[in-house]
Amino acid sequence: MSFCNTTCPYCGVGCGVSAELDQGNVIAVMGDGNHPANAGRLCVKGTALAETLGDEGRLLHPRAKGQTVSWDEALDTVAAKLRDTRDRHGPGSIAFYLSGQLLTEDYYVANKLMKGFLGSANVDTNSRLCMSSAVAAYKRAFGEDLVPCSYDDVESAELLVMVGSNAAWTHPVVYQRIVAAKRANPNKRVVVVDTRRTATCDAADLHLQIQPGSDAFLFAGLLNHLAGSRLLDDAYIERHTEGLEAALAAVAGIDRAHVLSATGLSESVLSTFYQWFGDTEKTVTLYSQGINQSSTGTDKCNAIINCHLATGRIGKPGAGPFSITGQPNAMGGREVGGLANQLAAHMDFADDEVDRVARFWNASDMASSPGLKAVDMFQAAADGKIRFLWIMATNPAVSLPDTAMVKAALERCDFVVVSDCTEDTDTARRADMVLPAAGWGEKDGTVTNSERVISRQRSLVAAAGEARPDWWMVTEVARRLGLGAHFDYDGPAAIFREHAALSAFENNGQRAFNIGGLSGVSDAEYRRLAPVRWPVAPGVSSELLADGHYFTRTGKAQLVPIVPRLPPAVEHHALNTGRLRDQWHTMTRTGRVPRLSRHRDFFSIGVSPADARAAQLEEGELVAVANTQGQVTGLVTIDEGLADGQVFAPIHWSEQFSSAGAISALVPALTDPHSGQPQSKFADVQILAVAVNSWGRLFSRRETRLQGLAYWSRIPVDGGFLYLVADHATPGALADQLKQQLEIGNERSISYLDAENQTLRELYLRDEQLQHAFFLHPARAGLPPQAWMAALGTQALPDKPHTLLAGCTPGIENAGALVCSCWEVGENSIRTAIGEGADSVEALGEKLRCGSQCGSCIPELRQMLAEEKKDCAA
Ligand SMILES: Nc1nc2c(c(=O)[nH]1)N[C@H]1C(S)=C(S)[C@@H](COP(=O)(O)OP(=O)(O)OC[C@H]3O[C@@H](n4cnc5c(=O)[nH]c(N)nc54)[C@H](O)[C@@H]3O)O[C@H]1N2
Ligand SMILES: Nc1nc2c(c(=O)[nH]1)N[C@H]1C(S)=C(S)[C@@H](COP(=O)(O)OP(=O)(O)OC[C@H]3O[C@@H](n4cnc5c(=O)[nH]c(N)nc54)[C@H](O)[C@@H]3O)O[C@H]1N2
Ligand code: SF4
Ligand SMILES: [Mo]
Numbered sequence: 034m035s036f037c038n039t040t041c042p043y044c045g046v047g048c049g050v051s052a053e054l055d056q057g058n059v060i061a062v063m064g065d066g067n068h069p070a071n072a073g074r075l076c077v078k079g080t081a082l083a084e085t086l087g088d089e090g091r092l093l094h095p096r097a098k099g100q101t102v103s104w105d106e107a108l109d110t111v112a113a114k115l116r117d118t119r120d121r122h123g124p125g126s127i128a129f130y131l132s133g134q135l136l137t138e139d140y141y142v143a144n145k146l147m148k149g150f151l152g153s154a155n156v157d158t159n160s161r162l163c164m165s166s167a168v169a170a171y172k173r174a175f176g177e178d179l180v181p182c183s184y185d186d187v188e189s190a191e192l193l194v195m196v197g198s199n200a201a202w203t204h205p206v207v208y209q210r211i212v213a214a215k216r217a218n219p220n221k222r223v224v225v226v227d228t229r230r231t232a233t234c235d236a237a238d239l240h241l242q243i244q245p246g247s248d249a250f251l252f253a254g255l256l257n258h259l260a261g262s263r264l265l266d267d268a269y270i271e272r273h274t275e276g277l278e279a280a281l282a283a284v285a286g287i288d289r290a291h292v293l294s295a296t297g298l299s300e301s302v303l304s305t306f307y308q309w310f311g312d313t314e315k316t317v318t319l320y321s322q323g324i325n326q327s328s329t330g331t332d333k334c335n336a337i338i339n340c341h342l343a344t345g346r347i348g349k350p351g352a353g354p355f356s357i358t359g360q361p362n363a364m365g366g367r368e369v370g371g372l373a374n375q376l377a378a379h380m381d382f383a384d385d386e387v388d389r390v391a392r393f394w395n396a397s398d399m400a401s402s403p404g405l406k407a408v409d410m411f412q413a414a415a416d417g418k419i420r421f422l423w424i425m426a427t428n429p430a431v432s433l434p435d436t437a438m439v440k441a442a443l444e445r446c447d448f449v450v451v452s453d454c455t456e457d458t459d460t461a462r463r464a465d466m467v468l469p470a471a472g473w474g475e476k477d478g479t480v481t482n483s484e485r486v487i488s489r490q491r492s493l494v495a496a497a498g499e500a501r502p503d504w505w506m507v508t509e510v511a512r513r514l515g516l517g518a519h520f521d522y523d524g525p526a527a528i529f530r531e532h533a534a535l536s537a538f539e540n541n542g543q544r545a546f547n548i549g550g551l552s553g554v555s556d557a558e559y560r561r562l563a564p565v566r567w568p569v570a571p572g573v574s575s576e577l578l579a580d581g582h583y584f585t586r587t588g589k590a591q592l593v594p595i596v597p598r599l600p601p602a603v604e605h606h607a608l609n610t611g612r613l614r615d616q617w618h619t620m621t622r623t624g625r626v627p628r629l630s631r632h633r634d635f636f637s638i639g640v641s642p643a644d645a646r647a648a649q650l651e652e653g654e655l656v657a658v659a660n661t662q663g664q665v666t667g668l669v670t671i672d673e674g675l676a677d678g679q680v681f682a683p684i685h686w687s688e689q690f691s692s693a694g695a696i697s698a699l700v701p702a703l704t705d706p707h708s709g710q711p712q713s714k715f716a717d718v719q720i721l722a723v724a725v726n727s728w729g730r731l732f733s734r735r736e737t738r739l740q741g742l743a744y745w746s747r748i749p750v751d752g753g754f755l756y757l758v759a760d761h762a763t764p765g766a767l768a769d770q771l772k773q774q775l776e777i778g779n780e781r782s783i784s785y786l787d788a789e790n791q792t793l794r795e796l797y798l799r800d801e802q803l804q805h806a807f808f809l810h811p812a813r814a815g816l817p818p819q820a821w822m823a824a825l826g827t828q829a830l831p832d833k834p835h836t837l838l839a840g841c842t843p844g845i846e847n848a849g850a851l852v853c854s855c856w857e858v859g860e861n862s863i864r865t866a867i868g869e870g871a872d873s874v875e876a877l878g879e880k881l882r883c884g885s886q887c888g889s890c891i892p893e894l895r896q897m898l899a900e901e902k903k904d905c906a907a
Contacts, residue, residue, distance in 0.1 A: 038065050039491040040480055041079045042134065042473035043617050045358035046070055046184075046206045047482025048079055049564065052474070052493050059083045059474060059493050068564055070184060070482055076205035076887045077615055077854040081629055082473070085622045086494065090736075092456040092469040093498025104499060107466060108506070111423070112513035114448040118421040119151060124398070128155035128410050128419045131371050132426035133163065133360030136478030136490060138528040139503035140362070141369045142520060143425065144377060146511050147404075148370070149396035150519060154382075154404030155419065157373040159427040160363045161407035161709055163322070166330030167356035168367060169708035173331070173593050174338045176585030177379055178367055179545045181347055181578045182317060182355035183484040183566075188214040189351035192313035194224045194306075196248060196337065197323015197714075201232035202614040204321075204357055204483075205889045212236050212888070222313070224306055226251065227323060228609060229681060230674035235892035239305055242676060243296040245607045245715055248324055249597035252336035253284040254292035255307060256343060264311045269345030273581040276592035280339050283594035295599060310340070315351035322359070322611065326714045328600070331707035335593040342590050348578030357483045361490075364481035368546055368567075369532060373404035374709075378536045379546035393538050395519065406709030407433065408702050414442035423450040425503055426470065428619040430459040431687040434700035434711045435662060452503055455621040457738075459687045459695070469500040472622075476502045478525040481567070485577075487548070488564040504528060526559035537570060545577055545584055603717040606644070608658060609681045610696050610713055614889055615854055616685040624690055627749050627823075631851030631859075634819075635746035635757045636691040638665075639672035639681035640720065648720055653813055655723035655744055655759055658682065660716060663698040666723055666744050667691075668757075680720060684713075688738060691746035727764040727791070729809040730816045731756040732825040735775055742770075752826020755819070764793045764809035771807060780804050785838045790815075794838045801830055808840055816840075820847040820859075852897075853883035853890045863894065867901045874898070 034055050041048045049068020053061040062082045066073035095107035102110075119127050129147050131140060140158075147156045168178045175181075187193060188210055200208040215221045215236060225237040226248065234240045243251065259265055260281050270277050293303060310316060318341065324333045338354045346352035358364050370377035380386040382402055391399040405413055411429065413419045415438050422443075433439045443449050443463040451464035454472035461467050470476075477492040496502075504525060511520035522528050530552050537549025550569040554562065566575055574580075583590045615629040623629045638656055640648070650656050650669045657666045658680055667682065675681055682696040703712045725743050734753045739745040744759040760767050765786075780797035787793075792815065797805040806825055808817050817840030824842075831837065848859025858881045871877045874894050878885040884894050 037491055037493055038489075039474075039493065040361065040488040041075070041082065042361050042490065043078050044204055045360055045363055045483040046204050047361060047480060047486060047488055048075055048206055049488060050075065050079060050082065054493060057494055059086055068488070069486060070484070070564070071206045074206045074209060074887065076889050078617060078623060078629070080855060080887065081623070081626050084626045086474050088497050090455055090457070090625055091497045091500070092453055092461070092467060093500065094469060095499070096467045098465060104501070107468060108509045108513060111450050111466060112510045115421055115510065116514060118447065122420055124151055124153035124400070125155070126419055127151060127153055127421040128157075128405065128414070128423075130407065130410060130422060130424045130427065130429060131156065131158040131366065133158060133160045133358075133363035133366050134426045135366070135503055136362060136476060136480060136525070137365035137369060137532065138478040138525040139425070139507070140366050140371045141528055141532045142504050142507045142511070142522070144370050145394060146507055146516070146520070148376060148400040149391065149394040150398055150511070150516050152398035152400055154373055154376070154400035154402065155410060156371060156404060157407045157410055158366050158371045159407070159429070159432060160360065160366050161372065162326070162432060162711055162713060163359045164325055164356060164363055165372060165708040165710040166325040166327070166705050167320070167334050168372070169331040169705075170334030170338060171356070173335055174342065174591050175578075175583050177545050179577055179584070180356060180364070180483065180485060182353040184210060186317050186351050186353055187211060187319060187355065190315050190317035191218075191220055191351065192222050192224070192309055192316040194226065194310070194316065194318040195233060196226040196318060196320040197325070198319055198321035198357065199227065199231045199233050199611065200319070200321070200357070201235060201889065201892055203359070203612050205887060207357070208233065208236070209888045222309060224309065228676065228679060232614070232892035235895055239302065239309075241296070241298055241302060241306060243298060245609065245679065246327060246329075246600040247296040249329060249333045249336045249595060250287060250292050250295035252333070252340055253287040253595055253597045254289065255310060255340050256280065256336070257284040257287050258307045259311060259340065259343060262311055265343045266345030269581070270343060273583070274342050274590045274592055275587060276594070277343060279594040280343070280592035283596050287597065295597070314346065316346050317351065317353055317355055319355045319357055321357050323714060325356070325710055326712060328703050328705050328712040329598050330705045330710050332595045332597070336595045336597065339592045339595065342592055348581060361482070362480035364483065364485065365479065368481060368536070373406050373410070378532070379544045389539055390535070393535050397516070406704070408704050408709060408711055411439050411442040412702070414446045417445055420447040422446050422448070423452070424460060424464070425452045428458050428460045428621065428687070430463060431619045431695040432684070432697060434697050434713060435702040436695045436698045437662065438702060452506060453621075454500065457689060458619065458621055459689060468506055469498060470506070471496040471500045471502045475500065478504070479529060479562070484566065486564050486566045489562050524556070526554065526556045529559060530554060542573075543584070547573055600712070600715050603678075605717055605719040606658070607679045608699060608716040608718045609679055610684050610700065611681065613683045613685060616683070618685065619687050620685045620690055624685070625749055627751055628851065628854050628857055630748040632854055633683070634748050634850070636667045636683075636686045636693045637670040638667035639670045639675055641675040641677045641679065642671050642673060643677045644680070644720065645669065645671045648722055650722060655725060657721045657723050658699065658718040659721060660699050660718045662701065665693045665696055665699060667693055680718065686746070692739065692742055692744050693746070725759040726761055727759065727767045727809055727811055728813040728816055729758040729764070729767060729771070729807060730819065730822050731758065731771065732803070732806040732822050733775055734804050734826070737775055739771070739774055750823040750826050755823055759813070764791050764811065768793055768795065768807055768809055775805060777805060783835050783838065794840065796834060796837055798830070798834060803830055803834070803837070806837065818847045852893050855886035856882040858883035860897070863897055864901065867898060872898065
């Protein structure tokens with residue numbers, strides 16, 4: 034038995050993980066007590082990491098159009114297609130689409146190959162969809178993309194303003210640090226600005242439930258208010274900034290009345306917020322996708338940054354504008370230049386920068402101007418201009434807006450390469466060549482988290498099948514293009530050293546990103562590298578901006594004049610999209626873990642109570658949201674946290690897991706003019722009730738993409754999969770369809786048909802094992818309990834198998850939705866315990882253990898306690 038430290042591959046908090054290994058297997062993971070990000074804590078996704086390892090669902094061999102090929106054949110083909118396309122159609126016809134889930138070393142070599150040796154800057158990344166507006170705004174204000182805050186600042190701030198962030202679910206460990214800091218300091222205040230009431234509001238002293246897209250009015254009005262109340266820091270402004278006058282002139286017309294009408298807030302809520310902000314020196318504004326994912330996202334970020342610059346609340350402990358990053362290595366991607374409008378190591382495309390990087394790389398064909406940003410890249414492929422596309426570690430057929438356009442692009446492109454660790458993603462199935470990538474626990478390299486801490490992801494186990502690291506694939510292709518001498522690395526340490534050396538090359542204090550101090554690490558030192566915060570260079574302070582020096586031409590920060598704009602008024606309902614607590618993006622990994630699929634099980638769409646009444650929608654029935662781009666059907670979730678007129682859909686589902694496919698199908702490909710980031714949080718949709726003639730629950734050992742049904746959605750359970758289906762066909766006709774799609778053939782069947790009630794139940798057995806079970810009925814209420822169905826995969830077959838047709842077995846408790854995923858405690862057990870007198874989170878923890886590990890479910894526990902109290906009072 035041994036332990037190895039590594040880093041969690043999910044969110045940008047970047048928690049240190051300590052893995053326990055036994056005979057080449059990871060048998061347990063726990064938080065690394067010495068990591069600065071988490072000091073031993075993990076959230077439920079982190080604690081379930083060991084359950085995502087293994088070969089199931091993995092892509093194990095290179096495949097060309099579905100046929101397994103050798104690595105040599107695969108790499109030869111990729112290199113030949115790349116060379117050929119470039120020769121015939123020019124460097125503008127080739128592109129790489131990368132990901133914040135690559136390691137820095139993977140990112141570095143892909144960027145270097147394209148920009149230094151293939152003459153194109155068509156290298157972009159899914160980070161474009163994530164934090165490119167934050168990057169553009171930092172660059173406008175500071176002259177460089179630098180995040181001036183740390184998690185310590187979030188803790189020590191006396192006022193924390195969380196804007197468009199549901200950190201309780203999306204950055205859970207930082208959120209737990211906030212909750213603990215609040216407990217320790219009763220003067221600390223938290224304000225949440227979100228169009229929804231979310232779990233994050235549990236820690237909030239004030240929730241500003243604003244109208245969608247109205248944030249810039251809030252912060253423009255704040256700047257105006259601060260100036261009018263003489264609350265600006267004149268000395269700081271004078272010494273360290275430029276542009277105040279223009280910034281103030283731009284917001285001069287944004288008075289209270291204006292802000293109130295744009296945001297829909299009440300006077301008292303707005304006044305309280307402005308007063309708290311005005312009064313509190315130690316203020317951090319933490320922002321995320323509710324700000325970035327907007328067609329005016331860059332301006333929104335600068336509206337926030339302006340307020341910090343004008344009050345001098347930056348570069349000091351407990352103060353600053355903090356864009357928290359989403360992916361584990363979004364920051365590393367920014368450092369290597371993984372965005373099409375950056376070159377490398379925080380250098381762009383100015384002549385001297387192109388020249389400097391070209392000399393450092395000894396480049397043979399250097400790109401000299403920016404390439405296409407994600408949405409434009411796929412549009413160019415759809416238009417036939419990009420003909421070779423290599424997609425690494427991202428699933429654009431699900432995550433980019435206007436997925437119909439993306440699919441058309443994948444179709445039209447002459448040659449699409451996808452490297453991924455999972456086999457059957459919506460993108461991989463449209464590729465000409467798929468390459469099996471080493472995933473978390475197998476790959477080896479570095480990542481940088483939201484607070485600029487570089488940590489090691491270490492390889493713990495042998496790669497599945499023939500999977501190889503991404504950097505290896507890129508360098509092997511480079512070698513086949515005759516560029517071997519430039520890509521001759523014997524491992525990630527060698528790549529890291531070169532990346533570190535480039536950051537220091539002719540830097541002379543001009544670029545904040547400098548990790549030159551690490552350019553000489555030996556392989557052994559790299560192996561042991563402890564988490565370290567950049568900059569790391571001799572004579573350079575790691576406290577960025579503490580001296581008030583910025584990286585603009587004049588050395589001063591720039592206030593940017595912001596004229597706030599609202600999104601166009603919606604004709605119907607405003608669609609908001611975002612994340613759930615226990616799932617990661619397109620579910621290629623978390624979607625395989627039964628306990629992570631029980632907090633929110635099947636694809637659902639949230640509507641407000643009043644909208645549900647108006648459209649006569651009942652909880653758990655079907656609803657569709659539709660616009661000119663398409664239609665998506667889900668189960669109704671009535672969500673009291675939603676304002677009327679707004680609907681919410683999670684981003685996690687794809688064609689792989691439900692009939693709905695990706696919600697991004699309905700999101701228009703509308704982008705911010707500065708950053709190119711799409712407006713993924715906002716679309717105009719109609720809501721429509723969907724009537725069906727049958728509902729069904731299926732248990733099956735088989736994982737299938739069902740086709741042609743009004744609705745289906747699938748979760749993994751121990752021993753198989755549970756499907757919920759609904760369709761216009763009658764139960765009998767539906768059963769026939771399902772039998773065909775699940776390829777049920779010579780299994781022994783036992784069935785029960787109640788023709789009058791149209792109840793149909795069928796069991797299929799082979800080798801004394803249950804293979805499939807169908808329970809179909811015209812109404813959803815007529816289906817057996819889910820908990821009972823979910824246990825079918827592990828239960829021994831009863832002596833009289835037909836007894837299963839009853840659809841229940843006494844003694845199996847229906848625990849309800851899994852609220853605490855750590856200890857697997859369900860909603861029904863919690864409600865029972867509350868009924869029996871458990872009247873606090875602590876009491877529930879003592880009785881059921883829920884909420885006592887990662888703490889992510891505490892907001893929900895508290896809400897249930899409040900609901901039960903309300904019920905008692907009523
Ligand atoms: N569990 C889980 N955690 C994750 C991820 C995951 O997939 N699952 N992904 C990671 C990644 S890559 C990212 S980028 C982060 C994202 O982390 P977050 O940004 O916190 O997550 P989202 O749910 O996308 O959106 C945040 C909030 O923005 C709100 N919002 C929508 N429109 C507006 C608006 O106009 N104004 C304001 N103020 N708010 C608005 C939404 O209601 C939502 O609550 O999460 C990371 N962490
Ligand atoms: N409507 C809407 N759309 C959104 C968002 C939203 O809020 N609303 N959020 C956007 C944001 S912030 C983000 S970050 C994106 C995320 O969207 P995606 O990046 O498309 O989502 P993932 O599921 O994380 O895709 C990562 C893929 O890489 C694979 N993978 C994992 N590790 C490795 C590896 O080491 N190597 C290789 N080669 N493959 C690997 C995984 O199996 C998976 O298929 O979605 C964006 N899209
Ligand atoms: S908070 Fe983020 S980095 Fe930490 S364990 Fe959870 S998902 Fe992983
Ligand atoms: Mo993201």
